Amino acid sequence: MTIDVLMPALSPTMEEGTLAKWLVKVGDTVRSGDVIAEIETDKATMELEAVDEGVVDSLLVPEGAEGVKINTPIARLAGGVAQTPSGAASPAAGASPASAPIQMTAAAPPPAPIQMIAAAPPPAPTAGAMPGKPSGSRLAASPLARRVASRAGIMLETLTGSGPHGRIILRDVEAAIARGGGAPSAPAKPPGATARPITLEQRGIAPGSYDLVPLDGMKKTIARRMTESFRDVPHFPLTVDIEIDALLAARAQINALAASPDSKVSVNDLIIKAAAAALVREPDANASYTDEGIARHHHADIAVAVAIDGGLITPIIRSADLKSLSVISTEMRDLAARARGRKLKPEEYQGGTFSISNLGMFGIRSFASILNEPQGCILSVGAGEKRPVVRGEDIVIASLMTVTLTCDHRVVDGAIGARWLVAFKNLIEHPVAMLA
Amino acid sequence: MSAADSFDLVVIGAGPGGYVAAIRAGQLGLKTAIVEREALGGICLNWGCIPTKALLRSGEMFEALDHLGALGLSVEGRAYDFDSVIQRSRKVAQQLSAGVAFLMKKHKATVIEGSASLEPGSGARGVKIALKAGGERRIAAQNVILATGARARELPSIGLAGDGDRIWTYRDAMVPKAAPKSLLVIGSGAIGIEFASFYRALGAEVTVVEALPRILPQEDEEISAAAQTAFERRGLGFRVGATVKSLTKSKAGVVAQVEVDGKPESLEAERAIVAVGIAANIEGLGVEALGLKLERGHVAVDGHGGTNVPGLYAIGDVAGPPWLAHKAMHEAVHCVEHIAGVAGPRSLSPVPGCTYSTPQVASVGLTEVQAKAQGRKVKVGRFPFRVNGKAIAAGETTGLVKTLFDAETGALLGAHMLGAEVTEMIQGFALAMTLEATEAEIFATIFPHPTLSEVMHEAALAAYDRPLHI
Secondary structure, eight states, X not given: OEEEEEOOOOSTTOSEEEEEEESOOTTOEEOTTOEEEEEEOSSOXXXXXXXXXXXXXXXXXXXXXXXXXXXXXXXXXXXXXXXXXXXXXXXXXXXXXXXXXXXXXXXXXXXXXXXXHHHSOOOOOOTTOOOSSOTTSSOOBOHHHHHHHHHHTOOGGGXXXXXXXXXXXXXXXXXXXXXXXXXXXXXXXXXXXXXXXXXXXXXXXXXXXXXXXOOOHHHHHHHHHHHHHHHHSOEEEEEEEEEOHXXXXXXXXXXXXXXXXXXXXXXXXXXXXXXXXXXXXXXXXXXXXXXXXXXXXXXXXXXXXXXXXXXXXXXXXXXXXXXXXXXXXXHHHHHHHHHHTTOOOHHHHSOOSEEXXXXXXXXXXXXXXXXXXXXXXXXXXXXXXXXXXXXXXXXXXXXXXXXXXEEETTTXXXXXXXXXXXXXXXXXXXXXXXXX | OOGGGEEEEEEEOOSHHHHHHHHHHHHTTOOEEEEESSXXXXXXXXXXXXXXXXXXXXXXXXXXXXXXXXXXXXXXXXXXXXXXHHHHHHHHHHHHHHHHHHHXXXXXXXXXXXXXXXXXXXXXXXXXXXETTSSEEEEEEEEEEEOXXXXXXXXXXXXXXXXXXXXXXXXXHTSOSSOOSEEEEEOOSHHHHHHHHXXXXXXXXXXXXXXXXXXXXXXXXXXXXXXXXXXXXTTOEEEESEEEXXXXXXXSSEEEEEEETTEEEEEEESEEEEOSOEEEOOTTSSTTTTXXXXXXXXXXXXXXXXXXXXXXXXXXXXXOSSOOHHHHHHHHHHXXXXXXXXXXXXXXOOOOEEEOSSSEEEEXXXXXXXXXXXXXXXXXXXXXXXXXXXXXXXXXXXXXXXXXXXXXXXXXXXXXXXXXXXXXHHHHHHHHHHTTOBHHHHHHSOOOSSOTTHXXXXXXXXXXXXXSOO
């Protein structure tokens, strides 16, 4: 018998992926848990582990193949013992105990249990059996969530559980299906792509006068999400100048006392901390619009834009409102490093409640970012620089930075955004208040 | 105001919602005060859940004497001393109320006896208490939880109001001087049915009047029908689809004018119990001045008990149905954890409902009609007690278990039980639903043999056409 290995859905938004690299070849023996390929999704490169055992019979998709739809067979294993999904065991279990116990003792000795298992034909692999990690091992998920996810073609590994101890429950799977994480029947064209009816040539740019760089998964995702956000979300910017001399002094003080160079904090770490603290003071700004109502988030999960080769990604500091500066700093360093290596897991860059984008290092004075849906706000941070400031009747020199808060007007109106900025400005100008 | 008068949390009402809130707050280190105008434990412990169970126990045991012959036993000279039955029920209530006082002390909650109201203009930060002992005390609160409960709904315009003599509310029905020879029970919800069951057990001629077309209208239709049959076998009478036009005192007792299918009818009895629902206790709390939002007579709350007034929360009966003590306790814990900032994800556990009649009724989740109204395809399983070994041995063969599964996903949508001890068993289905079990996990669970609970297993198997013992 042979088992097909299918293209997995490695994130809720994934519809197709690129088979970046095969790590096995025809004839190799594969065991459950072996990494057999690297798959490039819209956001990251991920490893594909075998669920089943067997010998690689054929590789159905060549290395480098793009746009492989999820659930497409990509390889075939031969001669293995298939591992069945946990739910499929019930028919066999139901067959044996049907006879009354009293008859069992009167008749011939009951067959030893081990024979019964051996006699039963190995269950056929379910057509939709999902490759990837065996979902039974480490993941806490309810039986109902497992079943509904399996039928919708959603990998539990891509979900964040909202039940006790992070257990994945039905509502998490239903939310993923609502987000479009289910097996797509006929993948719709990304809205961003449809608005491009005219070719470059029609616009007077001669063919051959440029090089065409194919769109990878990340570029396509950025194009689609930014188009949707800028077009569909009624947004507006609010800009304020903030003096940062006290912040710089506080940072110098903290770093002078730092135990090692690794424990030094950056201005950006302080901005993350202040943004989270401001969200606690102004919780209305920590919100998302949904058709059912305004979701007011319990914690400040701060997404921080990190530029990487070929695009950008926004790793998240979860519950930044509860974390100390040093924890934020350590996590940010780790996340940024792994982001640049495209090694982030989906749960590390999906689902923030507020974003920060900092272009200060390029000397940008002020800019207004595009909202990262479904977040209600994104903060754009400009360069810190010495500027003349009027104080009373005098002109003095102070360090300033200009920040702009882009708000989703459906959740955050002008007054809420302004109140958040006041809270943020106060925290930056009086950093000791972050201790409160 | 001194520090002694300033609290992180003030709970108004010491019923099952309020005192559990105070316990959880103590565990989480909140400085807590709890204000009670009457008795610790509230209606549940003093005038509801607990003392009625004491009464019902006396009734059940007395009625069981009728069936001793079937067990090969006989007894002579059976009788009851009504006063002792009532006194035992009161002692049980007192014992538990004292237990709550101990729990408050253990968790360092300051108990203030009196009637609380929120001071106008203070948000929910100032609480004034008219002390039971006389005088007044003002305290400051960071947060206030309203856990003031509810009382019997009365409709005085048609005479559906307790007079403490012949027309009783639940409270009068718990402490009468003598057991009535005949009784009208207006309303067939859990409270009405339990009193009907108790007084019938002591030999009263009982007629239950229900305006809706079936008794226990909150239960699954099949259970309502099977329960009515079982009660009728015990000699209870029912008038369903009967609208009460008036209830008045007569020379001998009470007389109710009702209309059944458009035809007037007159029902007479020595006494009547009014059990036509309950009304939230929101009066005298000063909430009007705070602009507290209400919804169909109860306080409007979000998923954490939060109201539209910052810092003001409401739990239990005052925050709306179902009016059940365990719902209040569950909300209490979540609300306090939310206030303390340590709340986990909100539980999606369904609220079971229990009626402690003979036989008992218990249910959790959706009824068949509700499930179908949601557009779900359902698999229905039924299994009777009459073929269950333990039920036959114990002489408890009345009743059935009905299960509802989603035909697409195998999710357990609801379970409905009628029979002996079903109120003790329903938690098995509640646990299965909370854990999001499918039919496969219930099938795979080993139920001990011989027990009544095997009927639960069989009812699940029956939904998939594979019951074993029928």
